[in-house]
Amino acid sequence: MNLKYRNGSFALDATDVRILETLQEDARKTYTDIGRRLGIAHSTVYDRIKRMEQYGVIKKYTTMVDTAKAGARSITALMTVYTDPKESEAVAERLSQAPEVLEVYTSLSEELLIMAKVISQNQEALHAFIANSVAPLSGVLRIRTSIVTKKFKENIFSIVDNSMNEYL
Numbered sequence: 001m002n003l004k005y006r007n008g009s010f011a012l013d014a015t016d017v018r019i020l021e022t023l024q025e026d027a028r029k030t031y032t033d034i035g036r037r038l039g040i041a042h043s044t045v046y047d048r049i050k051r052m053e054q055y056g057v058i059k060k061y062t063t064m065v066d067t068a069k070a071g072a073r074s075i076t077a078l079m080t081v082y083t084d085p086k087e088s089e090a091v092a093e094r095l096s097q098a099p100e101v102l103e104v105y106t107s108l109s110e111e112l113l114i115m116a117k118v119i120s121q122n123q124e125a126l127h128a129f130i131a132n133s134v135a136p137l138s139g140v141l142r143i144r145t146s147i148v149t150k151k152f153k154e155n156i157f158s159i160v161d162n163s164m165n166e167y168l
Contacts, residue, residue, distance in 0.1 A: 010055055010057055012052075012057070015038070015040065015044075015048065016048055016052065016057075018038050019034060019038065019045060019048055019049060019052075020052070020057075020058075022034050022037060022038070023049075023058070023061075027061045027062075030042075031043075031045040031046045031049070064156070073121065073122075074119050074120060074121055074122075075119070075120055075121075075122060075123065075126060075147055075148070076117065076118070076119050076147070076148040076151075077117075077118045077119075077120065077126055077145050077146060077147045077148065078115065078116075078117055078118075078145070078146045078148065079115070079116045079117075079118050079130070079134070079143060079144070079145045079146075080113055080114070080115050080143070080144040080145075081095070081113070081114040081115075081116065081134065081140055081142075081143050082111065082113060082140075082141045082142040082143070082144075083112065083113075083114060083139045083140055083141055084139040084141060085111075085112050086139065087137075087138055087139020087140075088106060088112050088114060088139065090137075090138070090139065091114055091137050091138075091139050091140060092104050092106055092114050094137055095114065095116050095134070095137075098129070098133060100118050100119060100120055100129050100133075101116050101117070101118055102116075102117045102118065102119055103116065103117040104116045118145075123147070126145070126147075130143060130145060
């Protein structure tokens with residue numbers, strides 16, 4: 001199998017997608033289990049997975065932990081950072097390096113914004129992080145923070161979701 005590069009991404013065939021679906025359901029499945037489920041040789045599964053890893057289609061394998069059930073006490077906040085447009089990239093890069101920051105995005109609405117998902121032990125630690133690590137960054141004009149009070153849904157993008165297949 002050769003992954004084909006097209007329009008800025010790699011073109012996956014139906015077998016690749018089925019392998020990714022199986023891995024997203026349970027990344028602990030063996031090559032043999034996946035091959036048996038899909039009706040292909042385990043060596044084919046191995047080769048395709050290795051190639052998708054090599055080309056960065058598969059970025060990493062991870063575990064989703066329910067922090068509340070694991071006994072971790074923390075708060076999650078969504079932070080919007082308004083910046084000088086000339087400094088936005090640098091601010092986003094610096095935020096990305098902070099261990100408290102889980103996700104960083106930029107958005108262009110009326111103005112260029114940086115949005116970040118932040119986790120902290122408590123409100124005091126969150127305040128200290130914002131005051132000592134975010135506000136002093138060159139180019140930061142204003143920060144708006146919303147503390148998450150209840151999660152209704154938290155997932156990662158899944159190739160399994162059939163409504164998303166139009167994007168593939």
